[in-house]
Amino acid sequence: MFEKSIKELAEGLRQGEFSSQELTKAYLDRIDQYNGNLNAYITVAHEQALADARAADEKIAAGPANIWTGIPFAHKDIFCTEGLLTSCGSKMLSNFVPPYDATVATNFKQAGAVCLGKANMDEFAMGGSNENSFYGPAINPWSTDTSLVPGGSSGGSAVAVAARLAPAATGTDTGGSIRQPAAFCGLTGLKPTYGRVSRYGMVAFASSLDQGGPMARSAEDAAAMLQVMAGYDAKDSTSVKQAVPNYSMHLNQDLKGLRIGLPVEYFNKHLNAAMQKVLEDAIKLFEARGAVCKEISLPHTELAVPAYYVIAPAEASANLSRFDGVRYGYRCDDPQDLMDMYMRSRSEGFGTEVKRRIMVGAYALSAGYYDAYYRKAQQVRRLIKNDFMTAFETVDVILGPTTPSPAFGLGEKGDDPVQMYLEDIYTISANLAGLPALSAPAGTIDGLPVGMQLIGNYFDEARLLAIAHQFQAETNWHTQAPKTELTGL
Amino acid sequence: MSISPEDIQKIAKLSHLQLEKDKTEKLGQDINNILSFVDQLQAADTSNIEPMAHPMDAEQILRADIVSEHDQREKLAKNAPAIEDGLFLVPRVIE
Numbered sequence: 001m002f003e004k005s006i007k008e009l010a011e012g013l014r015q016g017e018f019s020s021q022e023l024t025k026a027y028l029d030r031i032d033q034y035n036g037n038l039n040a041y042i043t044v045a046h047e048q049a050l051a052d053a054r055a056a057d058e059k060i061a062a063g064p065a066n067i068w069t070g071i072p073f074a075h076k077d078i079f080c081t082e083g084l085l086t087s088c089g090s091k092m093l094s095n096f097v098p099p100y101d102a103t104v105a106t107n108f109k110q111a112g113a114v115c116l117g118k119a120n121m122d123e124f125a126m127g128g129s130n131e132n133s134f135y136g137p138a139i140n141p142w143s144t145d146t147s148l149v150p151g152g153s154s155g156g157s158a159v160a161v162a163a164r165l166a167p168a169a170t171g172t173d174t175g176g177s178i179r180q181p182a183a184f185c186g187l188t189g190l191k192p193t194y195g196r197v198s199r200y201g202m203v204a205f206a207s208s209l210d211q212g213g214p215m216a217r218s219a220e221d222a223a224a225m226l227q228v229m230a231g232y233d234a235k236d237s238t239s240v241k242q243a244v245p246n247y248s249m250h251l252n253q254d255l256k257g258l259r260i261g262l263p264v265e266y267f268n269k270h271l272n273a274a275m276q277k278v279l280e281d282a283i284k285l286f287e288a289r290g291a292v293c294k295e296i297s298l299p300h301t302e303l304a305v306p307a308y309y310v311i312a313p314a315e316a317s318a319n320l321s322r323f324d325g326v327r328y329g330y331r332c333d334d335p336q337d338l339m340d341m342y343m344r345s346r347s348e349g350f351g352t353e354v355k356r357r358i359m360v361g362a363y364a365l366s367a368g369y370y371d372a373y374y375r376k377a378q379q380v381r382r383l384i385k386n387d388f389m390t391a392f393e394t395v396d397v398i399l400g401p402t403t404p405s406p407a408f409g410l411g412e413k414g415d416d417p418v419q420m421y422l423e424d425i426y427t428i429s430a431n432l433a434g435l436p437a438l439s440a441p442a443g444t445i446d447g448l449p450v451g452m453q454l455i456g457n458y459f460d461e462a463r464l465l466a467i468a469h470q471f472q473a474e475t476n477w478h479t480q481a482p483k484t485e486l487t488g489l
Numbered sequence: 490m491s492i493s494p495e496d497i498q499k500i501a502k503l504s505h506l507q508l509e510k511d512k513t514e515k516l517g518q519d520i521n522n523i524l525s526f527v528d529q530l531q532a533a534d535t536s537n538i539e540p541m542a543h544p545m546d547a548e549q550i551l552r553a554d555i556v557s558e559h560d561q562r563e564k565l566a567k568n569a570p571a572i573e574d575g576l577f578l579v580p581r582v583i584e
Contacts, residue, residue, distance in 0.1 A: 095568075096568055097567065097568060099564040099565055099567065099568070194543070194544045194545075195544070195545065195547070208542060208543060237549055237550050240547065302529070303530060303533055306526060306530050307527075309526065309527050310530065317504060321505075324505075325570060326569075327568070327569055327577055328565075328569060329568075329570075330570075331571070335579075336580065337581075337582075338579055338580050339505075340580070341579065343505055343506065343507040346505050346507075347506050347507040352512075355516075356516065356520065358506065359497075359500045359501060359504050359506065359516070359520060360523050362500050362503045362504045363492070363500045363524070372531070373527070373530075375540050376533075376535060377530055378540030378542065379533075379540050379541070380533050380535060381540070381541045382539060383535065416519075416522070417519055417522070417523060418523060421523075421526070433544060434543075434544020458544070458545070
């Protein structure tokens with residue numbers, strides 16, 4: 001039951017093989033048994049999930065229903081869910097029960113899906129290891145002797161899906177937060193084009209970069225998820241009015257003649273040899289299917305991480321100014337006066353990395369420095385986008401690694417923020433340019449999963465999913481489960 | 490560009506954050522490391538390059554000025570740290 005695809009689960013429900021209540025109960029039981037090891041969930045919605053499953057069973061019995069009706073899944077704890085704690089991994093929101101649903105949450109509800117709970121994450125989505133969660137880190141289910149990070153910031157979502165504590169989960173990606181944990185945990189994760197998925201009700205980190213997307217065990221499942229998540233939303237003024245294709249229908253589109261770009265800036269002396277081998281094997285497979293590979297250049301690649309670490313903190317410092325202890329969220333004890341309340345509520349409510357980024361952002365936006373930092377970074381951002389536009393004149397898709405290496409150990413990166421930031425070197429460019437990018441399992445290094453990344457042109461999600469799907473039809477990296485003590489699989 | 494401990498205090502104040510004394514030095518180092526890392530940007534030739542705010546250069550869309558939200562006062566009040574008669578309570582500001 002835990003290895004079935006979304007489509008197979010939907011068929012099982014319709015054929016009466018199992019009910020949504022049985023399916024949901026089975027997942028809740030696994031969560032009860034293994035979440036203690038893995039810390040994938042911050043909140044488990046036992047009662048609501050079973051009630052939703054009961055309603056789904058009635059709906060299925062009554063006649064034709066959406067493919068998602070009765071299918072359990074998990075939400076990253078950044079999506080507002082009415083009546084269900086939405087902490088964003090922070091002490092600041094550890095008491096926040098939203099009075100409304102995010103559009104993405106509404107979409108899944110309308111489709112009849114069953115939300116199992118809210119997944120762990122780095123505080124306010126700032127981090128690449130899940131170590132910045134107020135609720136403690138989620139643990140990579142592939143860990144054996146030592147505990148490994150699942151990646152971040154959507155670490156809990158990745159752990160939940162990889163450890164079979166949910167068939168699929170939502171994530172968000174500002175600089176790699178879907179793709180990097182997907183790579184570390186052996187999943188397929190997609191960051192859609194900026195504006196493809198509504199940000200309404202998704203706690204804001206860096207508004208011009210944030211984008212929600214699917215995390216699943218296969219490209220086929222990711223396609224089914226994106227179908228629910230994507231679409232124009234009048235409540236998000238940056239969402240884009242563009243028709244949503246039927247992603248599942250495009251999964252088998254022919255790869256013959258597909259032009260794949262290989263950036264010299266990714267395939268250079270810095271690339272781990274084992275990672276290079278993994279990618280070369282994938283390239284061979286695509287060439288055998290009639291794809292044509294070509295060397296390309298993205299000359300401003302090195303500037304992506306520095307530009308990101310100006311833009312993201314600047315936007316974060318503005319977005320997080322709303323947390324003042326007045327209307328919702330954490331308030332310090334015994335405030336002496338208004339300023340004392342603001343200062344102590346924020347200082348006690350935010351963790352170290354969040355405070356660091358707020359301050360870097362405030363500095364970059366402060367009088368006298370705006371041009372040197374924020375404006376400069378926004379200009380470099382356009383140079384990075386222009387690199388991609390030039391590349392897409394001669395190729396359809398760009399292939400490279402998702403991460404420099406497989407999952408690292410808990411605490412291994414120490415507390416040097418710049419070292420941690422460099423982990424995002426391959427993923428950040430797609431956020432700056434607003435392009436869709438997918439990570440799919442492409443092999444293992446020392447027994448740990450690693451991902452290949454496919455970056456597409458604007459609104460080309462269907463093509464990315466099709467390429468990954470056909471890769472998965474001929475390989476079994478994506479079906480490997482973490483058979484460790486942590487998961488009992 | 491390196492920033493001084495006084496600058497760190499100033500940014501903290503701008504950010505409405507209070508720094509713990511024993512952590513100020515480390516935080517200053519971290520912020521300086523981050524700033525010297527992002528200084529690589531200064532080497533890029535960006536003459537005649539327009540800053541980019543939205544990937545599709547989309548502009549803000551305005552909606553019609555009509556009431557679209559109903560009153561949710563009670564619902565919203567549930568998350569307030571302190572509330573009385575439907576008003577948010579804060580420490581006294583006027584003596």
